Amino acid sequence: MAPKVPPPLFAWLILPICLLIFLYSTLLPIYAPSSNPPPSNPLIPFSPPCNLFKGHWIMDPTREPMYDETCPFHRNAWNCLRSKRENMGRINSWRWVPDKCELPRVDPVGFMGLMRDTRIGFVGDSLNENFLVSLLCILRVADVGAKKWKRKGAWRGAYFPAYNVTVGYHRAVLLAKYEWQPKQSTLSQQDGLKGIHRVDVDVPAIDWTDINNFYDVLVFNTGHWWGYDKFPKETPLVFYKAGQPILPQLGMLDGYRAVLENMVAYIQREFPRKSLKFWRLQSPRHFYGGDWNQNGSCLFNEPLVELQHWLNAGEITNALSRCSVAPSVKMSILISRQLDLWFDPRNNGVNKEARQFNHLIKEVLQGTDIRLLDLTHLSEFRADAHPAIWLGKKDAVAVWGQDCMHWCLPGLPDTWVDIFTQLIKYSMET
Numbered sequence: 393m394a395p396k397v398p399p400p401l402f403a404w405l406i407l408p409i410c411l412l413i414f415l416y417s418t419l420l421p422i423y424a425p426s427s428n429p430p431p432s433n434p435l436i437p438f439s440p441p442c443n444l445f446k447g448h449w450i451m452d453p454t455r456e457p458m459y460d461e462t463c464p465f466h467r468n469a470w471n472c473l474r475s476k477r478e479n480m481g482r483i484n485s486w487r488w489v490p491d492k493c494e495l496p497r498v499d500p501v502g503f504m505g506l507m508r509d510t511r512i513g514f515v516g517d518s519l520n521e522n523f524l525v526s527l528l529c530i531l532r533v534a535d536v537g538a539k540k541w542k543r544k545g546a547w548r549g550a551y552f553p554a555y556n557v558t559v560g561y562h563r564a565v566l567l568a569k570y571e572w573q574p575k576q577s578t579l580s581q582q583d584g585l586k587g588i589h590r591v592d593v594d595v596p597a598i599d600w601t602d603i604n605n606f607y608d609v610l611v612f613n614t615g616h617w618w619g620y621d622k623f624p625k626e627t628p629l630v631f632y633k634a635g636q637p638i639l640p641q642l643g644m645l646d647g648y649r650a651v652l653e654n655m656v657a658y659i660q661r662e663f664p665r666k667s668l669k670f671w672r673l674q675s676p677r678h679f680y681g682g683d684w685n686q687n688g689s690c691l692f693n694e695p696l697v698e699l700q701h702w703l704n705a706g707e708i709t710n711a712l713s714r715c716s717v718a719p720s721v722k723m724s725i726l727i728s729r730q731l732d733l734w735f736d737p738r739n740n741g742v743n744k745e746a747r748q749f750n751h752l753i754k755e756v757l758q759g760t761d762i763r764l765l766d767l768t769h770l771s772e773f774r775a776d777a778h779p780a781i782w783l784g785k786k787d788a789v790a791v792w793g794q795d796c797m798h799w800c801l802p803g804l805p806d807t808w809v810d811i812f813t814q815l816i817k818y819s820m821e822t
């Protein structure tokens with residue numbers, strides 16, 4: 393898409409690239425490799441401290457999805473097989489390979505055996521629902537008698553009778569309670585203000601106040617609604633605490649932090665220690681050339697790879713052969729740089745918010761018993777795996793733009809499920 397750099401300029405780039413690599417290799421000794429070439433994945437089974445969230449994608453043509461378009465838990469907009477999205481075979485052939493150990497695929501029967509008589513709950517926005525649908529369709533492989541389930545304030549879910557396992561999703565896009573309050577004509581004459589969305593930072597949304605002792609495993613998230621596109625200045629979020637407006641008024645990010653702090657405190661106070669709690673970090677968006685409402689697009693056939701937009705593979709190899717650093721250091725840098733161009737807040741791109749929010753979430757979760765489910769980095773590569781223009785509905789693209797935020801199913805969230813189930817399995821067996 394971006395123009396290729398002409399050869400003379402390219403020559404000038406080698407020095408900076410080498411310099412950059414040198415700096416990274418000195419500053420980040422953690423990347424410093426043993427003399428081996430890039431992770432030739434050792435078949436070491438997963439156990440902490442192996443970090444499943446760091447690694448790379450490889451093409452594995454033998455990899456097949458575990459379910460198809462007939463899974464009864466699909467949501468139309470993400471059912472990419474049914475909407476005949478191009479490239480689904482390739483999207484589902486990429487395999488995530490952690491740096492230090494193996495990530496096995498979920499074994500639905502084994503996992504359900506382990507989870508017998510338990511309940512798993514998701515609380516958050518549609519990206520958690522996207523995750524839930526993948527999990528439901530995969531678990532259904534072990535129990536085709538799975539039935540739709542919707543209780544305890546859940547938006548949707550499933551019950552698996554063969555194992556007495558319940559999986560529910562509670563839709564609470566901001567986690568905190570919020571409500572629309574139209575402007576009273578006599579009040580504020582602020583320009584264009586139509587009303588406010590009052591957010592009570594210390595009050596959880598009603599959808600998940602009844603589940604404290606219900607789930608054995610919980611996955612929380614919030615973040616994808618925290619933007620000025622959802623809440624523009626004519627209908628802004630206004631934050632309240634203990635029933636009173638917080639003054640001076642908080643901006644979006646400060647409000648986000650206040651909600652996180654209060655919701656995390658609520659979870660720590662009200663949910664039993666023995667329940668296994670995860671916080672799912674942000675799912676990155678991949679709008680290219682503009683935001684969702686500015687014709688932003690994600691028609692990519694491959695995951696992101698560093699530098700592919702301005703150097704071809706031969707040129708990269710050539711440049712690297714002139715730097716005297718070990719190959720795996722080079723790979724880490726090459727890969728992290730293209731992702732940085734897209735996602736580093738300092739580059740001010742349209743997809744920068746995921747890392748910003750993650751930063752806050754990590755701060756607020758410190759010292760709690762809530763574990764990070766850091767699916768951000770591995771997902772950042774997958775610009776190729778969104779529904780894009782295949783939304784299963786005529787005119788949807790004209791009205792809503794492309795969907796470069798949610799994920800096709802089957803697709804990337806199936807890898808989230810592989811990781812999630814490994815982490816649960818590990819903590820239940822030890």
Ligand SMILES: *[C@@H]1O[C@H](CO)[C@@H](O)[C@H](O)[C@H]1NC(C)=O
Nearest residue numbers: 508509510511555556557558
């Ligand atoms: C099913 O599991 C729940 C806990 O998730 C338990 O309370 C209930 O007794 C179980 N039902 C049966 C029939 O074993």
Ligand SMILES: *[C@@H]1O[C@H](CO)[C@@H](O)[C@H](O)[C@H]1NC(C)=O
Nearest residue numbers: 681682683684685686687688
């Ligand atoms: C998006 O594309 C349409 C059709 O090509 C065009 O009419 C419209 O002006 C574009 N909108 C933006 C914000 O670029």
